[in-house]
Amino acid sequence: KAVRFSITxxxxxxxxxxxxxxxxxxxxxKPNSEMSCKPLCLMFVDESDHETLTAILGPVVAERNAMKNSRLILAMGGLPRSFRFHFRGTGYDEKMVREMEGLEASGSTYVCTLCDATRAEASKNMVLHSVTRSHDENLDRYELWRTNPYSESADELRDRVKGVSAKPFMETQPTLDALHCDIGNATEFYKIFQDEIGEVHCRPNPSREERRSWRAALDKQLRKKMKLKPVMRMNGNFARRLMTAEAVEVVCELVPSQQRSEALRELMNLYIQMK
Ligand SMILES: [Zn+2]
Incomplete structure (x- = not known):
């Protein structure tokens, strides 16, 4: 596997x-463009291999911390100018955030990388959430986990530190990475396309067979007109091809209503502009 660590x-x-x-x-x-987002370190490593990853990125982190606490003075136009650097670690996927912040892997009871919700709590409360985790707190929690100052049982201790189980390595900011953002949006659009082909707005409770036939029609059309092979699970390449004006045209050929086709085109157009 290859991991790229870049800076913009x-x-x-x-x-x-x-x-x-x-x-x-x-x-x-355009912070995502390769013109501005420059690789700082390209490595052949499995990102789940914590030891190797931290060994390679260790010097980068050390240098970054040194830069955070110092000033760069450059003479410009005959005057010395003082520069300060602020770093924001963004664009990590969930797996990488968990790795960097010392949280348990994605199967953990502590489902969220932004707050302390457990699976059970999150399933009961779908609306009220706020970002409460932070890098500093993760570091404190790791210390508690390591030292167990109140001599608690493993379960009590785990509950106290909310799933922190390794030393946080690098500070991450709560953002969504571009790839998973694309994948999430394309997954929704793929569903919308099926529903529009089957005119679900006219028949609110379609059978499984009906749904399956809409999906088959969509897959067939995408394959025929765009050479897009159906996938079991949405991926980045499929998502990027699907979220285009070309794809929506191809889909509209199967949408019976002219008015709905127009709305669909407009929706895609808005999405592309927003992106
Ligand atoms: Zn949360």
Missing amino acids: VMSVSVLAEGEEEAVTVFREQ
């Missing part, structure tokens, strides 16, 4: 002497 300069701001607020003089418009 997201923004540059200037804090003039005596001023309270900084002025942003540069903001990256």
Whole structure:
């Protein structure tokens, strides 16, 4: 497997002497583009192999921490300018976040990388959530896990630290990575396409067989017109091909209503613009 660790300069701001607020003089418009997102480290490693990954990225983390706590002074236009760096670790998928923040693997009772909810709690409460986890707290919890200061049982201790079981290695910010964002959206659109082909708005409770036939029609059409082979599970390549004006045209050929076709085109168009 190959893992790439990249860096983008997201923004540059200037804090003039005596001023309270900084002025942003540069903001990256396309942070995901390969023009701006430069690989810092390319490695052949399995990202689940904690020892190897931390050994390779260790120096990067050490350097980053050193940069966080110091100033870079460069002479520009004859005057020394002082630069400060703020790092934001984004774009990690869930697996990588768990790995970096020392949380148990995705099968854990502690389902969420953003809050302390357990599987049972999350299934009862679908709405009220907020981001409560943080890197610093994960570090504190690891210390509790390691030292067990209250001499608790394994279960009590695990509940106290909410699934932190390894030393947090790198700070991550709560964001969604672009790949899984694409996959999640395409999964929804794939369902919408099926429903529109079967005109589910006219028949609210379709049978399994009906649904299956809509899906088969969609798969056949995508394969015939776009050379897109059906997949068991949505992946990045399928998602990127599906979320295009071309794909929606092909799907609309199977949508009986002109009005619904238009709405579908508009929806895709909005999505593409938003992206
Ligand atoms: Zn949560």
